[in-house]
Amino acid sequence: MKKLLALFGPLVVLALALSGCGVSTSSDAASVNGSNISISELNQTLSDASQSGPFRCLLSQQMAIQGAGVHATYSSRFVAQQLSLLIARAEIDAEVHRLHLATTALATQLSENQIASGLNGQAGGSCTATGAQVVASLSPSYRSLLTDLQIDQNLISAHLAGVALTDAGVAAYSRAHPEIAQLACVSAILVAKRSQAVAIVAKIRSGANFAALAKSDSIDPQTAAGGGALGCVYPGEFASGLAKVVGAIALNTPSEPVAFGSNFVVLEVTQRRSGSAAGAALALVSSQTAAETAFVNRLGARTQVWVNSQYGRWILASGQFQIAPPSGPVNAQILNPFAVTPVGDTYN
Numbered sequence: 183m184k185k186l187l188a189l190f191g192p193l194v195v196l197a198l199a200l201s202g203c204g205v206s207t208s209s210d211a212a213s214v215n216g217s218n219i220s221i222s223e224l225n226q227t228l229s230d231a232s233q234s235g236p237f238r239c240l241l242s243q244q245m246a247i248q249g250a251g252v253h254a255t256y257s258s259r260f261v262a263q264q265l266s267l268l269i270a271r272a273e274i275d276a277e278v279h280r281l282h283l284a285t286t287a288l289a290t291q292l293s294e295n296q297i298a299s300g301l302n303g304q305a306g307g308s309c310t311a312t313g314a315q316v317v318a319s320l321s322p323s324y325r326s327l328l329t330d331l332q333i334d335q336n337l338i339s340a341h342l343a344g345v346a347l348t349d350a351g352v353a354a355y356s357r358a359h360p361e362i363a364q365l366a367c368v369s370a371i372l373v374a375k376r377s378q379a380v381a382i383v384a385k386i387r388s389g390a391n392f393a394a395l396a397k398s399d400s401i402d403p404q405t406a407a408g409g410g411a412l413g414c415v416y417p418g419e420f421a422s423g424l425a426k427v428v429g430a431i432a433l434n435t436p437s438e439p440v441a442f443g444s445n446f447v448v449l450e451v452t453q454r455r456s457g458s459a460a461g462a463a464l465a466l467v468s469s470q471t472a473a474e475t476a477f478v479n480r481l482g483a484r485t486q487v488w489v490n491s492q493y494g495r496w497i498l499a500s501g502q503f504q505i506a507p508p509s510g511p512v513n514a515q516i517l518n519p520f521a522v523t524p525v526g527d528t529y530n
Contacts (some may be wrong), residue, residue, distance in 0.1 A: 189337050211265055213488045214272040221490070227264050228256055230324035231511070236311035237320060240301070243309060258507035264326040266505050267327065273485050274334045274478075283337040289347040292463045293332035339474050347466075356365055356462045360454055361429035363465040366417055368428055369410035371395055379439030379446040386436040387388040392450050401445070406521040413494045414453070416461055418468040424449070 211224040229382060232238055232247055241247040245261035294317065301313035337347055339353035356363035369392060373379050382399060386392055393409025400406040418427040424440060427449055431437045437449040456462070481505060489496050494507040 211490050211493055212269055213487050214269055215276070216270055217273065219268050222447065224261070224265055224268065224493075226262065227324065227327065230321040230327075231264065232256075233321045233324075234316065234319040236309065236316045239309040239311070240316065253515065256488045258494070260506035262507040265489070265493055267331065269487060269489075269505075271327065271331045271334075273481065273487075274406075278334045278337055278480055281338070281341060283334075283341055285333055285337070286346070286348050288349060288352065288459060288463055289333050289340075290329070291334050291460055292347070293329050293336055295460060296332055296336075296464070297328055301473065319343070336463075336467050338477065339464075339470040342470050342477060343466055345466070347463060352459055352462045352466055355466050356456060359466075359469070360467045362417060363456045363462040364416075365414040365457040365461070366428050366451045367414040367455075368412045369393065369396060369450045369452060370402065370405060370412055371400045371410050371448045372405075372442065373399060373447075374401060374445055376439050376441075376446050379448050382448050383436045386448075386450075392436065402530060410450075414455070414457075416465045418465050420443070506521070 185381060209221055210218040211221045212219045231241070237245060241260065242391055244260075246257050247255065271330060279448065298313035298317045301316045311319070320328075340347035340351065343355060345355045352363070371379075371392070373382065378399070382395055393411075396406055396408075396410030400410055402410075417425045419425075420428055424442070424447070427437050427440055428451060431449065431451055433451055433454065435450065438448045439448060487496060487503075489505060492508065494505045496503060497506045
């Protein structure tokens with residue numbers, strides 16, 4: 183999935199098409215195929231986002247928000263991101279209904295896990311909450327906005343894979359695509375030079391023991407002592423280059439040397455087995471990233487989106503449509519009625 187907000191790694195940026203963007207005194211912030219998103223709805227979304235102390239802490243690290251509630255100060259970039267979320271929800275929800283895709287317990291569980299995972303690792307400095315704690319602290323309405331959008335996107339990904347996002351559907355996908363949706367028990371030998379990796383592969387093919395070579399030759403201190411064992415994971419949990427190798431190699435067969443940063447790694451899969459339904463579901467939706475992007479681009483091409491110019495312009499940037507926040511002269515139609523005038527990228 184692409185990123186709408188840096189904090190939300192798992193959330194997709196939906197590529198939409200804009201028609202008619204000009205100065206407006208409308209009470210609406212945007213519209214999608216004629217369905218309006220009011221300024222009051224946007225203001226409420228911003229207020230909801232600022233109610234969570236842990237979430238507000240993360241946002242403050244990005245200089246996105248200061249304060250809370252109606253008295254908060256929001257960066258115009260953050261406002262643009264939140265309006266983009268509302269636009270995305272309106273468009274993709276309509277498509278989910280058109281396709282008659284139903285929310286399932288597995289889809290809900292997966293989506294909640296994705297959002298929490300996306301917020302994990304953001305802590306730093308004074309922000310110490312885990313992703314799950316941040317999610318739990320969100321207001322019900324804002325948590326619902328994020329979760330519903332993620333659910334809809336996952337339902338579409340499963341639809342593109344030809345299965346329903348249910349236990350039975352994911353199980354069928356796992357049987358048909360074990361290289362993607364089944365756990366792979368992986369071992370690795372990390373060395374500094376390609377020539378070393380080539381020599382290691384030759385030794386293993388001649389009968390040398392992979393684990394013994396990992397203990398003697400691997401420069402990875404975390405895995406060498408254990409014979410190179412990385413544990414059992416889904417191939418998609420690796421970086422893309424390694425994921426393809428893990429998904430493709432035969433059991434108990436060394437891979438060709440794979441570049442890994444400035445080093446080289448030799449991989450071996452010792453076992454493939456079924457994992458949890460949630461893990462396999464994540465592997466399924468992750469495998470559909472490219473297909474979902476193409477689907478969303480087609481959907482966006484036929485969607486009519488208007489954005490109130492006080493919130494910015496709808497532009498194509500980095501391969502996706504998004505709201506570019508306003509810059510330039512002071513806009514009298516400021517976002518926050520308790521605020522004064524916008525300065526730079528921040529409404530004060």
